[in-house]
Amino acid sequence: MEKKLLLGDEAIALGAIHAGIRGVYAYPGTPSTEITEYIQRHPLARERGLHSTWCTNEKTAVEAALGVSYAGGRVIACMKHVGLNVAADAFVNSAITGVNGGMIVIVADDPSMHSSQNEQDSRFYGKFSLMPVLEPSTQQEAYDMMEYGFELSEREKLPVLMRIVMRLAHSRAAVTVKDSASDVQALPCAKDPASWVLLPANSRRKYAALVEQQPRLEELAAKAPYTRYEPSDKKKPMGILACGIGYNYVEEVKEAKSCFNVLKITQYPLPVSLVRQLAEDSNGILVVEDGQPFAEELVKGMLSADYPVKGRLTGDLPRTGELTPDSVATAMGHQPVRFFEMPKEVVSRPPALCQGCGHRDVYTALNEVVKDYPNARVFADIGCYTLGALPPFRAIDTCLDMGASITMAKGAADAGVFPAIAVIGDSTFTHSGMTGLLDAVNDKAQITVIISDNLTTAMTGGQDSAGTNKFEAICLGLGVEPEHVRVVVPLPKNMEEITRILREEIEYKGVSVVIPRRECIQTLNRKLKQKRAEKKS
Amino acid sequence: MKQDIILSGVGGQGILSIATIIGEAATQAGLTLKQAEVHGMSQRGGDVQSNLRLADGPIASDLITAGTADMILSLEPMEALRYLPYLDKEGWVITSSSPFKNIPNYPADEDWSAALKALPHVVMVDVEALAREHAMPKCANVILLGAAARFLNILTVEQLRGSVARIFAAKGEAVVEMNQRAFDIGHDAALVE
Numbered sequence: 127m128e129k130k131l132l133l134g135d136e137a138i139a140l141g142a143i144h145a146g147i148r149g150v151y152a153y154p155g156t157p158s159t160e161i162t163e164y165i166q167r168h169p170l171a172r173e174r175g176l177h178s179t180w181c182t183n184e185k186t187a188v189e190a191a192l193g194v195s196y197a198g199g200r201v202i203a204c205m206k207h208v209g210l211n212v213a214a215d216a217f218v219n220s221a222i223t224g225v226n227g228g229m230i231v232i233v234a235d236d237p238s239m240h241s242s243q244n245e246q247d248s249r250f251y252g253k254f255s256l257m258p259v260l261e262p263s264t265q266q267e268a269y270d271m272m273e274y275g276f277e278l279s280e281r282e283k284l285p286v287l288m289r290i291v292m293r294l295a296h297s298r299a300a301v302t303v304k305d306s307a308s309d310v311q312a313l314p315c316a317k318d319p320a321s322w323v324l325l326p327a328n329s330r331r332k333y334a335a336l337v338e339q340q341p342r343l344e345e346l347a348a349k350a351p352y353t354r355y356e357p358s359d360k361k362k363p364m365g366i367l368a369c370g371i372g373y374n375y376v377e378e379v380k381e382a383k384s385c386f387n388v389l390k391i392t393q394y395p396l397p398v399s400l401v402r403q404l405a406e407d408s409n410g411i412l413v414v415e416d417g418q419p420f421a422e423e424l425v426k427g428m429l430s431a432d433y434p435v436k437g438r439l440t441g442d443l444p445r446t447g448e449l450t451p452d453s454v455a456t457a458m459g460h461q462p463v464r465f466f467e468m469p470k471e472v473v474s475r476p477p478a479l480c481q482g483c484g485h486r487d488v489y490t491a492l493n494e495v496v497k498d499y500p501n502a503r504v505f506a507d508i509g510c511y512t513l514g515a516l517p518p519f520r521a522i523d524t525c526l527d528m529g530a531s532i533t534m535a536k537g538a539a540d541a542g543v544f545p546a547i548a549v550i551g552d553s554t555f556t557h558s559g560m561t562g563l564l565d566a567v568n569d570k571a572q573i574t575v576i577i578s579d580n581l582t583t584a585m586t587g588g589q590d591s592a593g594t595n596k597f598e599a600i601c602l603g604l605g606v607e608p609e610h611v612r613v614v615v616p617l618p619k620n621m622e623e624i625t626r627i628l629r630e631e632i633e634y635k636g637v638s639v640v641i642p643r644r645e646c647i648q649t650l651n652r653k654l655k656q657k658r659a660e661k662k663s
Numbered sequence: 664m665k666q667d668i669i670l671s672g673v674g675g676q677g678i679l680s681i682a683t684i685i686g687e688a689a690t691q692a693g694l695t696l697k698q699a700e701v702h703g704m705s706q707r708g709g710d711v712q713s714n715l716r717l718a719d720g721p722i723a724s725d726l727i728t729a730g731t732a733d734m735i736l737s738l739e740p741m742e743a744l745r746y747l748p749y750l751d752k753e754g755w756v757i758t759s760s761s762p763f764k765n766i767p768n769y770p771a772d773e774d775w776s777a778a779l780k781a782l783p784h785v786v787m788v789d790v791e792a793l794a795r796e797h798a799m800p801k802c803a804n805v806i807l808l809g810a811a812a813r814f815l816n817i818l819t820v821e822q823l824r825g826s827v828a829r830i831f832a833a834k835g836e837a838v839v840e841m842n843q844r845a846f847d848i849g850h851d852a853a854l855v856e
Binding site for chain 1: 782
């Protein structure tokens, strides 16, 4: 055993390696990216040849992971919360097929939307799919739960969802870890079409079995090693049901242990037996959970209508945003004292596109061209270039989800918008843009698609991008006319050429693609730095 | 004993390197630590902060409670002011006095400096100027750490100085020496303040 200082993400990664995974399948997304990056860097992962290259999107990741499980290996798939929407088809149905080798799907939620467009709570997906859900409260539990989660998955023959939040993913603490990885023998490859072919006849039987399995899953959640009930010595005090990281904020209040009955939840389905016990011993329950009021609604349903249940729905905790020690202490009746206020001179400092970034030149050119088209609309997408919405550019009109730039532009063009321009990054294009481009080609939609190619997945820190060097071929393959696939280099000195090409392609009555291509300034600087360091040594 | 520190600055300034050095020193000293970091979108020139908690016992929350931080350690003066609601009444603000003006509505110099000077426990060091003066442009963050060293009660100045050496060891003796010098320059600058 040794102690290591690890981010929550890194603790999960090391836990997975030590639990004998065959590989990780993932698409980058804050706050989940560091799980896969840690495995990519780990010597043991290299030595054992574990799969760790990035997938094209979260759906291909979960499907490939299920394939590894089918073949008998242990495997994890990782993504951010909105990535689970993309993977949902595979994810939900994998609870019906069940698994062979242990499979844990790790999903990192982002309450407060630090780097996301919503704060959906992945525990709903677990309940919806009837899958066991793990929710660690500390980096140590995150590490320990990997081995436990694989055993649970293999015993119950189900995939397991591990839900973490940004604050655990990106917080560092000392974790006691094993010295080496378990030698897990792969199970024999599955050969059972009646389980794995989801024809209605098979699905009905499997789904009924999954429903029947639920009471046992709930019993397992009640006995989960990191779930515990800590009654106070007081008679009928207030009760607290604390989920995952919420427990830490409760513990931070000095009076927590002596003045409250505390039920710590780390596994779902939410065990009704423990909730009823807490209710019986207490004069009311405060539900402390990071994310949406998932447990709070369930607790209300488990108790009589007049039993006092407090939480985010009642306003005792803020309805939106991540939990903080301040909001939890206040809900517990111990509002923290502030000694200094933030002076009114302090203003917000939003993030911005880097100096020297190619997206800047793309937006400069686009703004110049769009000036001549008062009805133009620019449909953008998810990535660094979403920052084009902010001053000085204010260059984009929409951003919805991965890939929606092309499809929203197409729909708008169908409805008469001209020019309808899509701006999408290289990695986002291969993630979810290609299918939409095919729709546009088949309908001969009059749209111009700008694939702003910086040769990397930049927003999440510069991971490999699945389509690098393939974009012209992909566009041609999908049926875009060769003379309307144009490549430019986004630099100030090329402004005249770029604006001319944009004008030409906007006027073309069909699908055109302009690919401004120049390496991300961050990855370029990193490479130059590395080269200099190599030269020195 | 505990020491709760809010590190703040602008994305790219190097607050995480300061956290790494303090964290290493704390681990060597057998202390417990939790460090909440900011990754992702906000790193692109936006305001960034990290909560670093050190203690000689267990630490529950990854985040610091309002009114309990023992120190705000900031690479940017306006960013130091942003986190004042977290500062304990006896807490220290150790900050760079070189503003990073990448926004059009940055407050007037006399306003932010008056707000800082009004605090009971504050040390302002022009770490950027010192870094330029001593020809160590990349060491502004280590200079600031040096300035904070004697106010970090849970660790000694020597423990921190040792950590600077270990953290930069892989980059060669010259880099170690320069960073230790930067640390000393910061330490001495805070004595004058």
